[in-house]
Amino acid sequence: MVSHDDDNNTHVVEEVMVAEAEKRLVLTIVIFIAMQTEALPLVTKFQLSQGPDLVFPKEVPWIRYHGIYKDLRINIICPGKDRVLGVDSVGTVSASLVTYASIQALQPDLIINAGTAGGFKARGACIGDVFLASDVAFHHRRNPIPVCDRNGICAKKTFPTPNLLKELKLKVGKLSTGDSLDMSPHDEAAIIANDATVKDMEGAAIAYVADLLSVPAIFVKAVTDIADGDKPTAEEFLQNLVAATAALDQAVTRVVDFISGKCISEL
Template sequence: MSLLHVRSSADSKDDCERPISTIVFIIAMDAEALPILKRFNLAEDSTFFPGLPWIRYHGFYKDLQLNVIWPGKDLVLGVNNIGTIPAALVTCASVQALKPDLIINAGTAGGYMSKGANMEDVFLVSSVAFHHRRIPLPGRDLYGVGRRQSFSTPVLSAKLQLKDGVLSTGDSFDICPPDDAFIAANNANLVDMEGAAVAYVAGLLNIPSIFLKVVSNAVDGGKPSVEEFHQNLAAATSTLDRTVAEVVDFISGKSLSELSVSETFSLGSTRSS
C-alpha cells in the first residue's frame, strides 16, 4: 500500500470542473502570514502536525476552506524555518492531510529592477526553477534546474492586473556569481527561497499550484539587500495581504477550468501537465 496518495489524471480532469473548495497556502514567514490570518480570522491548529514546529491555520470564507501552512520556527534558534527543505516537507504533508484543490505559495521575493520587477510590484509566476542546484552532468543538469510551469490562470491574472513573473529559487539569501548565471539562464526576474520546492511537490502529487509574489527588495538596486528587505517588509506584506484577499474573492465559486480558460485560451492549451 502506498504511503502517498497521488491524484490521478482522471481525478484531476473531474476536479477541474467542480467549484474549488479547499485551498492550501504555503507561507514561509510569520510576518507574511500574520496579516492574512487576521483578515480571514483563521484559527490556529498547533496539533495538526504533532511533534513538529509546523502550524496550520484554518477557517472558512464564503464557500472556501482556507488553510495557511507556516513551517514555524526552528526549535533551537527560534527563527523562521525558511528554505526549500521546510517548504517541500510542509507542502507534502499538507497535501496528504488536506487533499486541496489548489496550492498557493504566497510571499515576498527579491526582484530584478532591470527586468521590470520594482518594489511592491505583485507577480503571478508563470514558471519556477532552482538556481542553487548546479549538477554539471548529462541530464542531471536539467534535473538540478528543475523548471516547472505553474497552473496557468490567465483569467485571474487579467482581472487583477497582476504582472507576469519567472521565479528562481535558492537556499541562500545572497546571490553569488554562479547563482546569477543560472538566474539569467532561467530568464527569471524574481528570486525566493521556497517556490521551486513547492512546485516540485505539487507536480509529484498532481495538485495545481500558483505562486503569488510581492517584491520586497531589489536584487540589482545597488543597496544592501538585507537592509532593504527589512525596511520594506511591512509594506510588501501589506500589499501581499490585499492581493491575497482579491485572489480569494475571485476564486470563490469558480472551478479550476474557469480560472484557466479565457476567450483566447482553451483548457488544454493553458493547463500545465
C-alpha cells in the same frame, strides 16, 4: 507484460480524471507562507484560528491557521520557528516537507505559495510589485552532467490562470528559487539563465511537490528588495518587509476572492 492497449487505457483514464477534477469547485485551499510576519495579516483578514489539531506530528513546529472564508476552507500553513534559534524555518527543505504533509493531510484543491521575494529591475521589478509566477526553476542546484543539469534546474510551468490574470491585472514573471537570501555570482548566472524576474527561497520546491502529487499550485510574490540594485539585500529586505507584506496581503485576498465559487478550470 503491459500491452500498448493497457498503456493507452491508463492514459485515457488519467485524462478523464483530470478533466473531472477541473470541473469540481475549489473548496479547500492550502496557502503556504514561509514567514509568520507575512502570514498574520491574512490570518486576520480571513478570520482564521490556530486551534489545536492533529493534522501534523506533534514533534514539528509547523503552524496551521484554518477556518471558513466565503465558501472556501482556508488553511494557512507556516513552517514555524527553529526551536533552537527562534527564527522562521525558511528554505526549500522546510517548504518541501510542509507541502507534502499538507497535501497528504488536507487534500487541497489548490495550493497558493504566497510570500516576499527579491526582484530584478532589469526585468521591470520595483519594490512593492506583486507578481504571479508563470514558471519556476531552481538556481542553486548545480550538477554539470548532461540531463542531470536539467534535473537540478527542474524548470516547470505553473498552473495556468488566464481568467484570474485578466481580472486582477497582476504582473507576470518567472520565479527562480534558491536557499540563500543573497546572490553569489554562480546564483546570478543561473538566475539570468532561468530568465527570472523574481527570486525566492521556497517556490520551486513547492512546485516540485505539487507536481509530484498532481495538485494545482500558483505563486504570488511581492518584491521586498532589488537583487540587481546597489543596496545590501538583507538591509533592503528588512526595510521594505512591512510595505511588501501589505501589498501581498491585498493581492492574496483578491486572488482568494476571485477563486471563491469557481472550478479549477475557470481560473
